[in-house]
Amino acid sequence: MESFHFKVNLKGMIDLLSNHLYSTPHVYLRELVQNAADAITARKKLDPEHAGRIGVELYESGPRPTLFIEDNGIGLTEEEVHRFLSQIGHTSKQGTDEEDFIGRFGVGLLSCFIVSDEIVLLTRSAKGGDAVEWRGRPDGSYTLRRLESEMAPGTRIYLQAKEGFERWFEPERVKSHIRRYAECLPVPIVFYGEREERLNADKAPWEMSASDALVWAREKLDLAALDVIPLSSSVGEAKGVAFVLPHPVAVSARKTHRVYVKRMLLSERSEKVLPDWAFFVTAVLNVNKLRPTASREEFYEDALLDLTRAELGACIKRYLVNLASTRPKLLKEIIRIHYMSIKMLSLEDDELFRLFIDWLPFETSFGMLTMGELRRREPMVLYTTTVDEFRQIARVAKAQSICVVNGGYVHDAELVQKLGKVFPEIQVRRLDPAELTNRFSQLDERERAVTEDFLDLAGRMLRPFACVPEIRKFAPPELSALYITGEEAQFLRAAEQTREEANELFSSLIGQVTGQNGDKSLGRLCFNFANPVVRKAILTRDLDLRKAAVAMLYVQALLLGHHPLRKQEMDLLNHGIIHLLDRGLELGGNRDEPDHR
Structure with a gap:
């Protein structure tokens, strides 16, 4: 050959x-x-x-x-x-x-x-x-x-x-x-x-004091960084600084860093030197041992780069842990700015979850609380899965000293659920709004007798709305009624509202999907016997006023729970208002002209 x-x-x-x-x-x-x-x-x-x-x-x-x-x-x-x-x-x-x-x-x-x-x-x-x-x-x-x-x-x-x-x-x-x-x-x-x-400087950014490095970032990078993080890796012989970004960035956005090899610029757009989760910083870094590609504009992906990247990521994590004890206000500001990205990455990375979860704020029935504050306050973390559920029960839960997390915002329910998986010693449970009524006080025999006619009237009036009424005593007393519904019922309510607004064909299709089950209960309306308006409506002998009161209390409960009103419910509200206006005019002598006194 x-x-x-x-x-x-x-x-x-x-x-x-x-x-x-x-x-x-x-x-x-x-x-x-x-x-x-x-x-x-x-x-x-x-x-x-x-x-x-x-x-x-x-x-x-x-x-x-x-x-x-x-x-x-x-x-x-x-x-x-x-x-x-x-x-x-x-x-x-x-x-x-x-x-x-x-x-x-x-x-x-x-x-x-x-x-x-x-x-x-x-x-x-x-x-x-x-x-x-x-x-x-x-x-x-x-x-x-x-x-x-x-x-x-x-x-x-x-x-x-x-x-x-x-x-x-x-x-x-x-x-x-x-x-x-x-x-x-x-x-x-x-x-x-x-x-x-x-043409070159006396000192590199990683050799400067923190204050001088921040000035360098403003002048050279046009970046008003929140803080500077020292970086080092013995494996890659790397030394540098990471500047905490003062503005939110998308997790999917390219993360670029300025990297030097033997103090000579390799790239201003290097994407490989820091972990993907370090989206909230931009680094200026010098390395001695990593292997640049032939064009000297990036590094080879190898085990050495992986180890160096892990060591640099550990520097950032140590910095964040240290902030929690030394500069908590700055940590809160970093989380506030990069909140959505931190939440999403915490779901994907258990280590990041452990690092950030106690500092992440959540809406609760007691206002905004960090998970750390919540865990110190409550032996069990209760949450709802939707914003509507939370709005139904927030005031009542607070009045009964029950702290509930609103899990309806993006990733919040998943983060709370993950809490129990990462920390098995912590109890986590979804709170069904219907559970709250089990905590309400039952009426005694005399009170049940007084409310019997009112409850019977409310049942007949609310039947077209697939709502079942009941009467209990609960706090806060200024809340006249509480409308409670579950996830399935919320879906059916939304479907019914859409069906009312759609054309005949689409309305028919929605009806087939929902099954048109007239006996299906969409919700419960719990009247508060501790509320003076409810007691007055129960005790009045005027049937029309009692009907108007039921209508108004029902619609008010829907609005307080942030439920959109269906056409029938808007009609009920309008009829109730008209009836009250008519009664007011009758009591005022049926004057048609305004009083200019």
């Missing part, structure tokens, strides 16, 4: 790497600064006291501008130039401790062909030998010559802008991109202009 070798189109390969590997032309500046920083790191291995420095200059030479960048790093020998600059994929970091270097792929210099038709590189090795000049072109050809002039160890690179790419050589644009990529590098980067201008 005959064997063959692949034929590589070097020009096509360079075009692929330089024009398609990177997302934007200005990454050539990042690659140049990275190579310079790596060269200085390598020289420090020879001389730990070496003071590294990177210089950048722009000047006109011919028809288009030229960029010059120099470093006083380790430089290259003639043999290393042949080996490292002329073999794609070969890197000067091979055979060394790569963890000390930013770039690892040996293709970064090729990004210069995005913006230039030639790379001119002058270099002299700190290990000795002559200075050499290397000229590379995108067709894969290069020249090499030794320089007779003296040159200090290090590297100098010249790039002349190719036609159509002059804007990437504008001084302010170049300075802006170098600041962006290399702001956190510890090596001074100086721009040679009318005066020398340092």
